Amino acid sequence: MFQYYCLNPISKVGLEKFSDSYTKTETAEEAEGILVRSAAMHDMEFSDKLLCVARAGAGVNNIPLDRCAEKGIVVFNTPGANANGVKELVFAGMLLASRDIIGGINWVISDKGDENIAKAAEKEKKKFAGTEIEGKKLGIIGLGAIGVKVANAAKHLGMEVYGYDPYVSVDAAWNLSRDVKHVLNVEDIYENCDIITIHVPLLDSTKGMINKEAISKMKDGVILLNFARDLLADEKDVLEGIKAGKIRKYVSDFPNPTTAGQEGCIVIPHLGASTEESEDNCAKMAVKEMMNYLENGNIVNSVNYPSLDMGVCTQAGRVAIFHKNIANMITKFAACFGDEGINITDMMNKSRGEVAYTMFDLESPAEQKIIDKLQSIDGVFRVRVVK
Numbered sequence: 001m002f003q004y005y006c007l008n009p010i011s012k013v014g015l016e017k018f019s020d021s022y023t024k025t026e027t028a029e030e031a032e033g034i035l036v037r038s039a040a041m042h043d044m045e046f047s048d049k050l051l052c053v054a055r056a057g058a059g060v061n062n063i064p065l066d067r068c069a070e071k072g073i074v075v076f077n078t079p080g081a082n083a084n085g086v087k088e089l090v091f092a093g094m095l096l097a098s099r100d101i102i103g104g105i106n107w108v109i110s111d112k113g114d115e116n117i118a119k120a121a122e123k124e125k126k127k128f129a130g131t132e133i134e135g136k137k138l139g140i141i142g143l144g145a146i147g148v149k150v151a152n153a154a155k156h157l158g159m160e161v162y163g164y165d166p167y168v169s170v171d172a173a174w175n176l177s178r179d180v181k182h183v184l185n186v187e188d189i190y191e192n193c194d195i196i197t198i199h200v201p202l203l204d205s206t207k208g209m210i211n212k213e214a215i216s217k218m219k220d221g222v223i224l225l226n227f228a229r230d231l232l233a234d235e236k237d238v239l240e241g242i243k244a245g246k247i248r249k250y251v252s253d254f255p256n257p258t259t260a261g262q263e264g265c266i267v268i269p270h271l272g273a274s275t276e277e278s279e280d281n282c283a284k285m286a287v288k289e290m291m292n293y294l295e296n297g298n299i300v301n302s303v304n305y306p307s308l309d310m311g312v313c314t315q316a317g318r319v320a321i322f323h324k325n326i327a328n329m330i331t332k333f334a335a336c337f338g339d340e341g342i343n344i345t346d347m348m349n350k351s352r353g354e355v356a357y358t359m360f361d362l363e364s365p366a367e368q369k370i371i372d373k374l375q376s377i378d379g380v381f382r383v384r385v386v387k
């Protein structure tokens, strides 16, 4: 039996995927697995019972990945599961910024009750005129699950698309329309594009990348879209850009005191992934990842441990070890089993940066004294008896 805890409301369609071996608990301390969306976890203490965190979504900047790794807590996300929801809202944002739909709707509301509103509208509508997106140059920074979908859809709408991603995955490159201009220097996006949209994760290396210097290189009247994370932009610099007439509109999916209600800013309350479809997709994927890990020790779509999949265990025992990615670890592990006469029938080891994950299938179950011995090896974070 396993227990899971939901730190945010998680779609019922996903939770229904849990088998009868799982129960929902009301306290995080009791859970082997936590499901989360955007709740901040950096200040949370984690119980020794916690084995994994599954983020039903893409961005994991709300989770202390390194601290989890050192405790042998695997963090998963759900790559691509909400990408279409975000893509569609990006186009809504692009249209709201290009045409004064919001100003127009507000005018209609303010004139409600006017018997002659139809006539008045024909007189007033010139105030809300805008521009079309067809034929405009769209620059996309970050060609992952969302960026690729935005790029391909923009091509269908007749836009000229520039894409920048120095770390683009083979999968993303395969899915990208070949009409997208592959840009090797982000400056080419800044200098050429009428509309710029950013789809990169929030990392130390991407924080504040849209700053004064970047904005100064952009075309006058540029439209900036930020459906990734507010901290990717230095929003004080963005406001200055708006004031100076450099930026026509800044569309953000992340309300904060800097941009909320500001002239030139269209701020949406983080609705990118808030669709029935995205919520269901993310929850289903997160639950599947969690079950595969809790039941089999397999790691698929982790953001702090390497992928490792040994299928379902058909042997008498399976032991998983989280450890530092340093020399001689496998030899020491193998000796612990060998010294007790336990035959290793299968084994896999994968590393990711400074951490590694090793799983052993055994002909006979490992006794507690072997587990204690493994746990005492310098550099081992956690030993888990899967079976």
Ligand SMILES: NC(=O)C1=CN([C@@H]2O[C@H](COP(=O)(O)OP(=O)(O)OC[C@H]3O[C@@H](n4cnc5c(N)ncnc54)[C@H](O)[C@@H]3O)[C@@H](O)[C@H]2O)C=CC1
Binding pocket: 057, 058, 059, 060, 079, 080, 082, 083, 086, 141, 142, 143, 144, 145, 146, 147, 164, 165, 166, 167, 168, 169, 172, 199, 200, 201, 202, 205, 206, 227, 228, 229, 253, 270, 271, 272, 273, 274
């Ligand atoms: N508004 C919302 O509700 C949502 C927001 N997001 C945000 O969007 C981000 C992207 O999501 P996905 O496309 O699903 O993630 P992804 O991981 O599929 O794509 C991110 C891409 O950014 C690229 N990248 C990293 N650093 C870069 C840099 N310095 N310059 C250019 N490209 C760089 C990576 O190579 C990768 O291809 C997430 O990390 C999250 O912060 C994601 C989903 C929903």
Ligand SMILES: O=C(O)C(=O)COP(=O)(O)O
Binding pocket: 037, 038, 039, 056, 057, 058, 059, 060, 082, 270, 272, 273, 274
């Ligand atoms: O997946 C992401 O990165 C998102 O920003 C979506 O967040 P949410 O699940 O809507 O709280």
